[in-house]
Amino acid sequence: MAQESKTGKPPLWQLANQHGMGFGTAINAHAISNDEYRAIVERECDVVVAENAMKFGPLRPQRETWNWEPADRLADFARKNNKRMRGHTLVWHAMNPKWLLEGDFERQEVIDIMREHIFKTVERYKDVIYCWDVVNEAVERTDSSMYHDTYWNKKIGPEHISMAHRYAHEADPKCKLIHNDWVHEGEGWDSDKLCRFVQELQDDNVPVHGVGLQYHFGITEPPVMEKLLNTYDRFASLGLEVHITELDVFIDYPVTDEKLEQQAILYKNVAKAAASHKAVTEFLVWGHTDASHHYQRDKTRGDACLWDEDYNPKPAYYAVADAWS
Numbered sequence: 163m164a165q166e167s168k169t170g171k172p173p174l175w176q177l178a179n180q181h182g183m184g185f186g187t188a189i190n191a192h193a194i195s196n197d198e199y200r201a202i203v204e205r206e207c208d209v210v211v212a213e214n215a216m217k218f219g220p221l222r223p224q225r226e227t228w229n230w231e232p233a234d235r236l237a238d239f240a241r242k243n244n245k246r247m248r249g250h251t252l253v254w255h256a257m258n259p260k261w262l263l264e265g266d267f268e269r270q271e272v273i274d275i276m277r278e279h280i281f282k283t284v285e286r287y288k289d290v291i292y293c294w295d296v297v298n299e300a301v302e303r304t305d306s307s308m309y310h311d312t313y314w315n316k317k318i319g320p321e322h323i324s325m326a327h328r329y330a331h332e333a334d335p336k337c338k339l340i341h342n343d344w345v346h347e348g349e350g351w352d353s354d355k356l357c358r359f360v361q362e363l364q365d366d367n368v369p370v371h372g373v374g375l376q377y378h379f380g381i382t383e384p385p386v387m388e389k390l391l392n393t394y395d396r397f398a399s400l401g402l403e404v405h406i407t408e409l410d411v412f413i414d415y416p417v418t419d420e421k422l423e424q425q426a427i428l429y430k431n432v433a434k435a436a437a438s439h440k441a442v443t444e445f446l447v448w449g450h451t452d453a454s455h456h457y458q459r460d461k462t463r464g465d466a467c468l469w470d471e472d473y474n475p476k477p478a479y480y481a482v483a484d485a486w487s
């Protein structure tokens with residue numbers, strides 16, 4: 163295939179597998195119809211996740227209208243191409259529909275809406291989705307409080323998190339339930355609060371099997387390697403799997419060769435750290451190509467992916483391949 167002749171490297175999923183991890187990307191319901199976009203996913207990935215199609219708002223634009231088609235299309239892509247699929251995400255502070263946010267719902271009604279949403283969605287994809295990011299970004303990141311004060315938190319309280327996990331577990335008892343959250347691991351930041359958050363769930367016997375670490379980095383604020391490894395140790399000691407779920411590394415424009423090199427080094431270091439730890443079982447980037455990454459809507463920064471806007475591999479792609487070879 164085209165990618166093979168371009169790089170001469172084995173697919174990234176094969177290289178990742180040698181280190182006990184899968185490799186994958188977030189796939190977009192529009193972009194997947196592009197041949198070059200799709201060819202990279204088919205060749206390089208053994209795991210995929212829907213970028214937006216399985217979020218609450220896209221799935222349920224009106225109270226009585228479910229919009230399954232884009233999500234079904236991505237699930238079918240995974241089925242046909244034998245890819246594992248991660249589910250993203252059942253409950254989130256963003257991308258909720260107007261009818262929900264502006265509706266005049268009592269606490270119990272919101273619980274019922276959340277429960278119905280989780281059951282319908284988890285059951286529909288249980289043959290193809292092996293793990294779900296249950297509540298996305300529930301930990302507060304701007305101050306010392308534990309819970310992000312989202313719509314769900316305001317309406318239901320922090321117990322919406324344990325409820326969501328219990329409903330998802332009931333809907334598909336063999337599904338792995340992941341707590342996916344923003345982490346940075348740069349200077350002056352560590353994942354202590356996230357560890358405490360997950361530990362509290364475990365103390366309450368809430369089904370939780372792993373953590374998803376998003377990893378949205380910029381080249382000027384690289385993570386500290388010891389912190390990454392410490393974090394993996396801490397989650398491993400809680401008996402949890404670690405998925406790297408959303409890696410991307412933005413560049414402040416203009417892009418230069420030097421910045422692309424810095425980007426490659428950051429990708430390589432993270433790829434090496436993850437590969438060196440047996441708790442890390444999945445390694446996903448949040449979109450594989452600059453052609454369709456959501457940062458490209460921004461005029462000041464972007465070009466965060468392993469493949470460029472013309473679907474050519476960037477220095478960062480070679481760096482990741484080298485890290486795992």
Ligand code: XIL
Nearest residue numbers: 213214250257298299376408448456
């Ligand atoms: C982003 C999508 O990539 C965008 O297209 C959308 O406009 C907003 O959401 N953390 C997450 C992802 O968990 O779901 C977000 O995805 C990026 C940040």
